[in-house]
Amino acid sequence: MxxxxxxxxxxxxxxxxxxxxxxxxxxxxxxxxxxxxxxxxxxxxxxxxxxxxxxxxxxxxxxxxxxxxxxxxxxxSAETEGIEKQPVYLKNLIKECATKAISQEEETAVPEPSQEDATIKRGTFVEIDCPEHLNVTANEEMLRLCIQELLANAIKFNNKMEKIIKVQCANHGDSISISVRDYGAGIRPQDVNQIFEPFYQVDDYFTGQISGWGLGLPMVKRILELHNGSISVVSDRGLGSIFTINFPVL
Ligand SMILES: Nc1ncnc2c1ncn2[C@@H]1O[C@H](COP(=O)(O)OP(=O)(O)O)[C@@H](O)[C@H]1O
Ligand SMILES: [Mg+2]
The missing domain is CATH 1.20.58 (Methane Monooxygenase Hydroxylase; Chain G, domain 1)
Known part of the structure; x- marks a missing residue:
């Protein structure tokens, strides 16, 4: 065949x-x-x-x-020519994605052993630094999938009580970038390229308990290909990661 x-x-x-x-x-x-x-x-x-x-x-x-x-x-299975694109305002979209990612995490998280210490701060906080009118020309549904996946990962691969995630958008003239930074598990250099391969999950940190298919980042990568954009990652094991996606200005 x-x-x-x-x-x-x-x-x-x-x-x-x-x-x-x-x-x-x-x-x-x-x-x-x-x-x-x-x-x-x-x-x-x-x-x-x-x-x-x-x-x-x-x-x-x-x-x-x-x-x-x-x-x-x-x-x-989508083709570049076949996808509909329109200007999408980033700030609102990111806010919506953050609300959804946090509520999905709460609905599906494995309960942690209860900690009575009220001085420990807990919760997930997404800080958004994005100019009010910044927009990208993209397929809105796909862009939403990208941001949601990056946020979900930033929350999931982080076992801190207080999870801080920073989303930053910037206009570089010929491209627009959105970066998602977390202070969670981080990724070892030998795993960094593999995580974009379908079904790849780094499994030692979470001892086989990882939910998901290992399809999120390959999906994000494919969406960026469909938009002639790119994705990159900078990560330090134990310190956290920054995933940046770039869309060309059309
Ligand atoms: N923000 C992150 N911090 C640490 N590891 C990450 C992060 N994002 C992704 N990874 C690693 O990359 C792997 C692949 O991610 P992904 O394709 O989204 O699959 P899934 O979320 O289904 O595990 C994850 O299993 C994890 O090991
Ligand atoms: Mg994922």
Whole structure:
């Protein structure tokens, strides 16, 4: 079988698998939501409540995984000429993406052992430094996927109680950059190029517990290719990372 035929079949298989998973998952999630809201009126046993919460959380995680598979598939099969572009204002978009990334993290995070020390600051804070009217000409849905993925990674690969993420946008005349900086796990030099390969996850830091497919950064890279842009990373193990995406000014 030639390579392009194989790519088409793989892409169809991924689309089919994700669609087939989506329907039963939305039923599981819908019912678990309904029973959970009922549990606020009726008194369920601690075991039942715990089990329900767990079903709900794992259902949300799985939905997120399926959505990611679908987005990756859509983006890999897109062609540069076929995508619609329009001016997108960055500041608002980044704010929306930050709110979503934080709420998704809260919904799906594995609970940490409880710490009673009230002096420890905790929470995720996204600081945005972006000129009010700065915009890029891009496919809005794809740009949103890029920013959300970089923010989700900045939150996920960081086990600090207080997570600070800084997003900075800049106009360089012929290009516009958006950088996402975190102070989390960081990446070793030998892993830096690999993380853009599909299904690659650096696994020693989180002892096999990493959620996700290892498809986020390859998806972001592909989106930048579709826009004739680029992505780069500067990272220090233990100190954090800065991912920068660049869009040409059209
Ligand atoms: N901000 C970050 N800090 C530390 N490691 C990161 C960061 N972003 C990505 N990585 C590493 O790159 C790998 C690939 O990222 P990604 O493609 O988004 O996949 P996923 O999020 O599904 O693991 C991650 O598993 C992680 O090891
Ligand atoms: Mg990711």
């Amino acid at each position: 030639n390579e392009s035929k194989e790519v088409v079949i793989t892409s169809r298989a991924l689309a089919l698998i994700s669609h087939k998973l989506k329907t039963p998952l939305s039923i599981i999630n819908g019912y678990s939501e309904a029973i959970l809201s009922q549990s606020k009126k009726e008194k369920f046993s601690p075991f039942t409540s715990k089990a329900l919460e767990e079903i709900n959380k794992q259902g949300s995680r799985m939905s997120l995984l399926v959505d990611k598979l679908m987005s990756f598939n859509k983006v890999t």
